[in-house]
Amino acid sequence: MLSHDQIWSAIDGLAARYGLSPSGLARKAGLDPTSLNRSKRVGPDGRLRWPSTESIAKILEATGASLDEFMANLERGGRRAPRGLPLLGFAQAGQGGYFDDGGFPAGTGWDEVAFPDMGDDRFYALEISGESMMPLYRDGDVIIVSPTAAPRRGDRVVVRTTEGEVMVKELKRRTVRTVELRSLNPDHADRVLSLADVSWMARVMWASQ
Amino acid sequence: MLSHDQIWSAIDGLAARYGLSPSGLARKAGLDPTSLNRSKRVGPDGRLRWPSTESIAKILEATGASLDEFMANLERGGRRAPRGLPLLGFAQAGQGGYFDDGGFPAGTGWDEVAFPDMGDDRFYALEISGESMMPLYRDGDVIIVSPTAAPRRGDRVVVRTTEGEVMVKELKRRTVRTVELRSLNPDHADRVLSLADVSWMARVMWASQ
DNA sequence: CTTATTATAGGATAATATGCCTTTCCGCAA
DNA sequence: TTGCGGAAAGGCATATTATCCTATAATAAG
Numbered sequence: 001m002l003s004h005d006q007i008w009s010a011i012d013g014l015a016a017r018y019g020l021s022p023s024g025l026a027r028k029a030g031l032d033p034t035s036l037n038r039s040k041r042v043g044p045d046g047r048l049r050w051p052s053t054e055s056i057a058k059i060l061e062a063t064g065a066s067l068d069e070f071m072a073n074l075e076r077g078g079r080r081a082p083r084g085l086p087l088l089g090f091a092q093a094g095q096g097g098y099f100d101d102g103g104f105p106a107g108t109g110w111d112e113v114a115f116p117d118m119g120d121d122r123f124y125a126l127e128i129s130g131e132s133m134m135p136l137y138r139d140g141d142v143i144i145v146s147p148t149a150a151p152r153r154g155d156r157v158v159v160r161t162t163e164g165e166v167m168v169k170e171l172k173r174r175t176v177r178t179v180e181l182r183s184l185n186p187d188h189a190d191r192v193l194s195l196a197d198v199s200w201m202a203r204v205m206w207a208s209q
Numbered sequence: 210m211l212s213h214d215q216i217w218s219a220i221d222g223l224a225a226r227y228g229l230s231p232s233g234l235a236r237k238a239g240l241d242p243t244s245l246n247r248s249k250r251v252g253p254d255g256r257l258r259w260p261s262t263e264s265i266a267k268i269l270e271a272t273g274a275s276l277d278e279f280m281a282n283l284e285r286g287g288r289r290a291p292r293g294l295p296l297l298g299f300a301q302a303g304q305g306g307y308f309d310d311g312g313f314p315a316g317t318g319w320d321e322v323a324f325p326d327m328g329d330d331r332f333y334a335l336e337i338s339g340e341s342m343m344p345l346y347r348d349g350d351v352i353i354v355s356p357t358a359a360p361r362r363g364d365r366v367v368v369r370t371t372e373g374e375v376m377v378k379e380l381k382r383r384t385v386r387t388v389e390l391r392s393l394n395p396d397h398a399d400r401v402l403s404l405a406d407v408s409w410m411a412r413v414m415w416a417s418q
Numbered sequence: 419c420t421t422a423t424t425a426t427a428g429g430a431t432a433a434t435a436t437g438c439c440t441t442t443c444c445g446c447a448a
Numbered sequence: 449t450t451g452c453g454g455a456a457a458g459g460c461a462t463a464t465t466a467t468c469c470t471a472t473a474a475t476a477a478g
Contacts, residue, residue, distance in 0.1 A: 002262070002266040002269050002270075002276055002279075003266065004263075004266070007262055048263075050261055050262040050263040050266070051262060052261055052262065053213075053216055053259040053260060053262055053265070054213075054257075056211060056262070057211040057212065057259070060211050061211075067283060070211075071276075071280055074276060085332050085333055085334045085353065086333040086334065087333070087334040087335070087351070088333070088334070088336070089335070089336050089338055090335045090336060090337050090338050090375075090377075091338045091339070093335060093367075093369075093375040094369075094373055094374055094375040095373075096373060099369065099409070101408070101409075102356065102409060103356045103408070103409030103410070103411050104331060104333075104356050105331075105333045113334045113336075113351060115325065115332070115334060115353060115415075116324065116325045122313065122314075123294050123324070124294050124295040124296070124297070124313075124314045125294045125295065125296040125297070125322045126298070126299045126302055127296060127297070127298050127299060127322075128299050129298055129299050129300045130300070135345060136344060136345060138363075142322060142324075143418070144294065144324060144415075147311065147312045147313050154347075156418045158302075160302075160303075160308065164303055164304075164305060166299075166302040166303040168299070199310075199312070200308070200310075200311060200312030201312070202312050203418075204418040205417070205418060206324075206416065206417060206418060207416050207418055208414065208415060209364065209365045209412075209413040209414060209415060209416055
């Protein structure tokens with residue numbers, strides 16, 4: 001299912017992502033600046049105007065946006081259901097009836113959890129190097145990071161300082177002026193940073209095992 | 210990036226999927242039977258003809274194909290890798306040029322990693338209870354488990370014994386007759402199990418943070 | 419084998435999207 | 449305050465795609 005509204009929303013989403021107005025995005029894509037005007041999306045007779053695939057291709061090329069990014073905006077427009085996995089509390093796992101002989105989920109009693117539950121988020125991945133974050137993260141482990149999810153106390157976060165240092169820590173405390181970070185390796189001391197020294201902070205969502 | 214060829218390939222892929230010829234697909238979508246003809250995809254002057262988004266929407270509606278299905282064909286058409294996230298080595302993250310001011314991936318130099326890369330696997334999720342697996346897994350953490358992925362040394366695994374006990378450990382060693390498991394909590398001793406006592410063993414793929 | 423139907427190529431025409439132009443409004447800098 | 453550039457609405461012209469039509473080839477059915 002693909003709707004007129006979805007497509008235009010996706011285009012608007014791209015424009016917003018790249019800090020452009022519709023006319024700015026059109027201009028950047030080599031289209032006429034008025035071609036993405038809201039006023040031109042429905043004709044005077046009520047007939048819907050569908051942007052051409054060629055225009056979309058030009059937009060993607062000019063912004064450098066991936067097909068996936070455009071697609072993500074399309075899906076948002078379509079209210080796609082999240083993909084869920086069977087979920088069971090670990091304490092129940094030892095009771096009978098939850099797994100079949102091959103170790104697959106079976107029976108009733110399983111909940112559902114959204115995974116990977118990216119939503120509108122644009123996750124990225126970092127590959128750990130070295131052993132400084134053992135035992136939590138080993139050399140070669142991959143962490144999945146959300147630049148937009150709001151970290152709370154106890155969350156693992158990627159922090160970049162204004163000096164350019166990037167670190168992974170656990171968020172211990174946050175005040176109006178400072179952020180206190182606990183090292184993942186107990187041998188290293190906690191850090192307290194002034195928020196003015198923090199360029200950005202992103203939340204670790206998943207870690208590979 | 211979206212190319213003329215990708216789009217037409219995706220349309221052809223849909224037709225094939227539903228056992229239709231191009232003219233049959235067009236007819237089914239309420240379009241003129243000649244409109245998807247190969248002969249009409251490039252004009253006599255060499256100019257490419259791009260199918261309209263409206264036509265594509267009609268095709269998706271008529272076949273009942275999902276946007277994902279069309280998208281999958283788009284990606285195949287463009288020789289695109291499975292859906293992936295930008296990936297960067299952590300050691301590089303502190304260097305300049307990899308993040309924009311908002312903490313989003315930027316610039317070149319990012320690889321791509323498949324996430325969640327389930328393939329045909331049937332993952333399930335277990336929610337950790339208690340503190341016995343700290344610091345690796347905290348109470349309430351969710352681990353994503355593959356019942357089919359082959360565990361190797363060092364992998365975290367969910368093991369069920371024939372007696373019905375279910376545990377999460379690290380695979381230390383596996384021989385023809387036994388499996389040696391290291392506890393995630395260093396306060397607990399390693400376990401050596403006879404393979405005959407192991408009902409099944411599944412591999413932990415991801416852990417929530 | 420014959421007939422009917424579908425698939426495909428190609429040309430002409432109708433419909434639709436983009437481009438061009440003008441106007442108005444807004445924000446910013448000189 | 450004035451001038452400039454960008455954003456957006458609206459009208460008209462141009463370019464492009466879909467539809468209609470015809471013919472031929474291929475396939476399916478009797």
